[in-house]
Amino acid sequence: MVQYTQPHLDSVFAALADSTRRGVLEQLGRSEASITDLANRFHMTLTGMKKHVGVLERTGLVTTEKVGRVRNCRIGTRRLEEAGAWIERYQQLWDARFSALDDVVEELQRKEKIDGRNKK
């Protein structure tokens, strides 16, 4: 599993304790947007929105990239990816499946042995 460190979790919770920032995340979950777009949508000043995005960016929940004069924001999946969390989940799934498959195959082998004996 992903081992989130306590300071990181704290900063994530702090970032999420604000309804505007949760709204921003929800919005970015649907599509990326510039800071200006976000400011307009949430009826805020550019400076105010920059602050909110900054808080989200520091936790890794959002990543931003400057394209020309526009700063684009999107949901940051870096932390999820770098921990390889989903590969681990995927491995757990196959581990569980294959141990169940072991049982099925074992059962088939047992039956084969019995059938073989009966034929003799």
Place this chain on the structure above:
Amino acid sequence: MDATRNSESATERNPVTVERTSERELVVTRTFDAPARLVFEAWTKPELFRKWWVPKSMGMTLRSLEMDARTGGSYRLDFGDGMDFFGTYLEVTPHSRIVWTNEEGGDNGSVTTVTFEEKGGKTLLVMSEVYPSKEALDAAGTGAADAMHETFGQLDDLLAQLHA
């Protein structure tokens, strides 16, 4: 680990390896202590397949399963609530190779190839999943945005409780 699993079957499980071999491919490898024809049988006979494909730890139940494991045949797994997995067998070569499409993913669906190689009574199974693009694999893996949403939903609930 599953606490209900009995100690007999929990002993010395062969390890599973998962490797992202390229931007578009995931490879899973596992050895089985049985001949290839038996392992193959468990992948191609629906009454056997359903016994292992949905382990209890997944927390899901298979409502119905249709599979015609022959080249050109099709399959459909129905988990209810509109959750269906379906596709076509592109190749089924007894005891050595199965290839199928995963069409529920639409244009981003992967193609799965499973090979069975027998050595000294044991079978080396290699399963490869190839996606049409890096993005498709990433999306399938995490459902990153969805997972984030789900997590946020849970955090929202938690925060609401804390504020109450």
